[in-house]
Amino acid sequence: MDAVAVAHREHWGRLVATLIRVTGDWTLAEDCAQDALATALQRWPRDGVPENPGGWLMTVARNRALDVLRRAAVEDRKLREMAMIETPAPRDDRLRLIFTCCHPALALEARVALTLRTVAGVSTSDIARAFLVTEATMTRRLTRAKSKIAAARIPYRVPEGDALDERLPGVLAVLYLLFNRGYDGEPLLADEAIRLARLLGTLMPTESEVASLLALFLLQHSRRHARRDTAGDLVPLDRQDRDCWDRAAIAEAVQILQRTPVEGPYALQARIAACHATAVTPGDTDWSSIALWYDELARVQPTPVIALNRAVAHGYAFGAGRGLELLEHTRDIRDTYPMVIAVEADLTARAGDHQRAKDLFREAAAAAGEGPERRALLARAAEL
Structure with a gap:
């Protein structure tokens, strides 16, 4: 019913x-x-x-x-x-529940699963499918998580003052991981992440990072119908059919960002996503602004993946040579993250060395294993 x-x-x-x-x-x-x-x-x-x-x-x-x-x-x-x-x-009860499910004493995946089951009401079988485990296994994991909360006497309350500032990023990280799992292939999880972000926003309306995270989700999810072709292969952002983008979601996200100050990494990521989402054509993309936002993001959240994305942005904003120069800072993840090789291939092609770019695309495809990413990389190599 x-x-x-x-x-x-x-x-x-x-x-x-x-x-x-x-x-x-x-x-x-x-x-x-x-x-x-x-x-x-x-x-x-x-x-x-x-x-x-x-x-x-x-x-x-x-x-x-x-x-x-x-x-x-x-x-x-x-x-x-x-x-x-x-x-x-009352609202405080739901907020207590979110913070309890996302307590740092629990493993990150246990926090995600417990939040889905207890706060969102997602069935154990659906959660198990998303985590690629049996329902019995997921039932045991959820039971252990609840038992740990009881045994460790984890308080059922919303932290206050400095403790709230310390714990909120952990809660947002759970929602971020939940959304990314959905974005990579399980739409149910992306939808639930957006719903939970909305709920958290109503419970904590003055927290700018909560609002920014919701805006980021809306902007990324707005492209869900254009990210893959009829064969299920990934479509690069600059080749997506922008008529398939969810313009209502983009407009809502932009309105959120207009009234939200830039106070953290999610606010920066959301503004980068907005630059992409509001471009009418790929040529309209404001790469200079994206590069500047990535400069700031790399300062507050200096991770190798952000450094990689910063290299891409600078390569498109200021020339392939500048991008390749910044790419040198990501060498430590080259062996474990094939996207580094793919980015080098793209920038190398834009610099004019098509033979080397073709070899790099093939190297990245071999490292990516089977699946849509490998097919997309091989297609790029074939184009060259």
């Missing part, structure tokens, strides 16, 4: 967050929320969708939790708190 599916997406995080806060039992919270949705599937087609679906689900989930707690003979305080729950959880 569509109404139940919508309610699941909109209210799952609220239901689970409130029940965890009151009961302190993650499994009980998820089971009761799931029972409430199952009851809705039975009753709503017969009785109609209630005016307040979230409140209805919370009441059913609360009553189910009360029954379980009474049978377990828990202390009166928890029973009294459960009995007082009438409406969907």
